Amino acid sequence: MRILLNAFKKEGKPTKVKRAGWLAGAGGFLDSFGGGGWGPLVTSTLISKGRSPKYVIGSVSLTEFFVTMASALTFFVILGVSHLGTILGLIVGGIIAAPLAAELAGRLPVKKMFMGVGVIVLVSSIRIIWNSLDKVFFR
Known part of the structure; x- marks a missing residue:
């Protein structure tokens, strides 16, 4: 909701992000550990x-x-190259997706990006919460 509210807020000077190291550490851990x-x-x-x-x-x-x-x-060090097909698929996907994301980020207006990101975060969060509740109460 906060991201959507930022879409309609007047653009001011961005504030410094506090505890960026903790945020980066948590993001890196989740990326490596959970995929x-x-x-x-x-x-x-x-x-x-x-x-x-x-x-x-x-x-x-x-x-x-x-x-x-x-x-x-x-x-690579731990598992070797036993899953080379999967790794190559991820590399090719990243090579294709990265320039497209950069192009879109450069062309879209900031307000529309805030609205798009806000909607995506809300929908995915609601879906995750719904699936979690479904597993807890209905299984």
């Missing part, structure tokens, strides 16, 4: 704090490259 989390956790948190979506998308994408590289190197 995802850097983008959803870090991007939505930074945007909800009022940072420009263009700045957030660019900086998160750049940092995610290094997080993913560190994770991939760790997996």
Whole structure:
């Protein structure tokens, strides 16, 4: 909801994000441990704090490259190259998706990006909560 509210707020000077190290650590841990989390956790948190979506998308994408590289190197060392097809699929997907995301971030107006990100975060969060409640109460 906070991201959607930022879409209709007058643009002011962005505030400094406090405890960015903790945010980066939690995002990196979830990304490596659970297979995802850097983008959803870090991007939505930074945007909800009022940072420009263009700045957030660019900086998160750049940092995610290094997080993913560190994770991939760790997996290569521990597991070897037994899942090379999966790894190559992820690499090709990233090569295709990254320039498209950068192009969209550069062309879309900030207000529309705030609204789009807010809706996506709300829908995915509601879906996760619904599935969790479904597992707890109905199974």
